[in-house]
Amino acid sequence: SQTFTITVLPGDGIGPEVIEQAVNVLRVIEELEDVSFTLEYARLGGCAIDEDGTPLPQDTLDKARRSDAVLLGAVGGPKWDNNPAHLRPETGLLGIRKELGLYANLRPAFMLDCMVGVSALKEEVVKGVDLMVIRELTGGLYFGEKKRYETENGEVASDELIYHEYEIERIVRRAFEVARLRSKKLTSVDKANVLESSRLWRKVVERVAPDYPDVELRHQLVDSCAMELIRWPKQFDTIVTENMFGDILSDEASMLTGSIGMLPSASLADGNFGLYEPVHGSAPDIAGKGIANPTATILSAAMMLKYSFGLEKAANAIEQAVHTVLNSGVRTGDIADNKDEAVGTKEMADKIIAAI
C-alpha cells in the first residue's frame, strides 16, 4: 500500500474548520483505496505570527519539504492587518510559494448546472463555463526588486515586473500540458503593446508553441481579457498569465461562477509536489461559527490526490460526490437561495462523505 505525507496548515479564521472536513474526506479515501496518509500539522500566517513570531516558521518549511504535498486552509485576519510587512500573514503565503518553488498556480472556475442561479451573470452566459486560469506564482511584479526612498520632492516607491526566459518557459509549458488534457485551447494573456516583460513573454510562448501543435493558441491583451471574460466566458478554456495579471483575472473568473466558496486551487512545483488551498480567504467574520463552506477545501484535497499523488480515481470520486450533493439541493449559507435551509460546515462535509 502507498503512503503519502501531507503537511497540513489549517491557518487562520475559517481555515481550521474547513481543513478538519477535508481531512475527514481523506480518511474516507484511506478506507476505500489502498493508500494511507500521514498528516503533519504546522503553522502558517497569523497563527504562526502569534505563536512563533513569524508568518512562516522554519519548522513549517522543514515539514513541507519532507512531505509529498501541502494542504492549506486560509491565512489572514484583521488582527494582523496593520502589522509591518514581515509580520503579516500574506508574507508567509508569498514566502512558502517562493521557498517551495510553487510557480504554477492552477485555478479552475467552473459552473455546475445546479448553481447557475447564484451567479451575477445571465444563465445563458455562464451555463457550462469551465475554465482554468494558470497563474505564474513566483516571479513578476510580486517578487521583483522593491524600492522606497525620499527625494527633495517627496517619497518615491517602485516595484519591478521582471521575468527570466526560463521562468516564462516552464509555466507556459505547464499550461500547454494542462490545456492538452482539457479542450486544447490556450489563451496567453499579456500587455505586449506596452510592457517589455510581456513582449518577452509572448516571444517565449511563440517559441514553445510548435511543441504543442495539437493545442490551439491565442494571445490576448489583459484589458481585453478582463472584458471578454464577462462578455462571453465560454470562449475560454485554459488561460496562462503573469503573476499580477493572474491574481486579478483568476479572481474575476472565480466570481463569474458566483460561488467562490466552492473553488479549489493548486500551486505546483516541478515534479509532483504541490500546495493546495481554497480560493476563498479566511473569512474572519464567520470564523468559529461552523457555517463556512468546506467544499473548496475538499475539492483542493481532490486536486492534491490527482496532481501530487496520481490518485485520479479517488479525486474523481470526491468531485462526483460534491456534484451529487449540490445537485440534491444541499447548500451552505454562502450559496443558499434560502438561508434558513442552509446546512453547516460539518453537515455539508458529511453529505459529501456519504456520497463518495
Add this chain to the structure above:
Amino acid sequence: SQTFTITVLPGDGIGPEVIEQAVNVLRVIEELEDVSFTLEYARLGGCAIDEDGTPLPQDTLDKARRSDAVLLGAVGGPKWDNNPAHLRPETGLLGIRKELGLYANLRPAFMLDCMVGVSALKEEVVKGVDLMVIRELTGGLYFGEKKRYETENGEVASDELIYHEYEIERIVRRAFEVARLRSKKLTSVDKANVLESSRLWRKVVERVAPDYPDVELRHQLVDSCAMELIRWPKQFDTIVTENMFGDILSDEASMLTGSIGMLPSASLADGNFGLYEPVHGSAPDIAGKGIANPTATILSAAMMLKYSFGLEKAANAIEQAVHTVLNSGVRTGDIADNKDEAVGTKEMADKIIAAI
C-alpha cells in the same frame, strides 16, 4: 461669444466615421449656444505612421498644445500590429498622454435602464449601475524604466512600476473632487499587501483624505475589486487607481454595461485641458461600412464641453438627447437585439441631433 479651439484626431478604422458625427453635434451646439469651435485636424496613430513616418507627429503635438482640447476617434489596426514599438499606433497614444500631461483618465460606466438587456449580467445586478473609474495615466508600470538583456541563462525583461508622491497626490485629489460631485463615495484600489508602490499610494490617499471629510473613502485590493465589480457593482461610485490596474478595471467596468460602444472617456491635465475619446477601439472589421456606433464619441464631445469648456448646459443637452434616442429604441448593430432593425452611424447621430 466664446471661441474654443479643438484639435481633432480622427485616427484609424472607424475613428473618422464616428468623429465626423461628433463634429456634426458640435456644429449644432454652436447654433444653439453663444459659442464657436475652431477645428484643427491632425494625425495620430496608424494614419500618421503611414503619412508622417511616426505615430505622433510634431505637428499634432504643436496643434494640440495651441488648442483648448483634443477630440480623438480611435487608433490602431492589424496593418501596424507587427511593427516595432516606435512605429505602432498605441505608442502615439501613450506619447500624447505623456507629452500633454494627461494624468487623469476619467472613464464613466453607466447602465441606462433601456439598455439592461444587452449586459451579460442579470438585470437586478446592473440596473442603475453608474460608476466612474479614474485611472492614473502618465505613470506607473506604463512609464517606468524598461529593460531587456541577455544572460547566460537566456533573456531577461523588466518594467518598473514607479510612483512619485506628487503623481499620486494629484490624481487622488482629482478623484476626491470628482467623487464630491457624484455620490461622495471613493474607492482607492491598490495591492498594498504586496507592492511597495501601493503602500506609498495608500499612504498618500490617507494623508490627503482629511481635506475631503465629506467623501467616504474605502481602500480595496485590486483582486478583490475585480471580483466585487461583478458580484455587486452598485456598491461602487468613484474608483481611483494606478495606470495598469486602471486599464484592466476600467475595461472590466465598461463591459458590465454590455455596451462599450456608448462609453466616453476624458484624459485631463492640470487646469482645463483634456483629450476626449471613446472607450472602444478602432474596430477595423467594421471600418468604412457606416455601421459603427457614434454614441461614445458624441458623449466624449459632451465630456469635453463640460470638463474643458465649462459648457455644462450644452453637455447635459447632448447626454439627454442620447438617452431620449436610446429610450425610443433606436439602436446601432452593436447594441441591437434585432440586427435587422439596426440603424447606421449617420442615422444614429442624426436622431441624437434632432433630439438636442
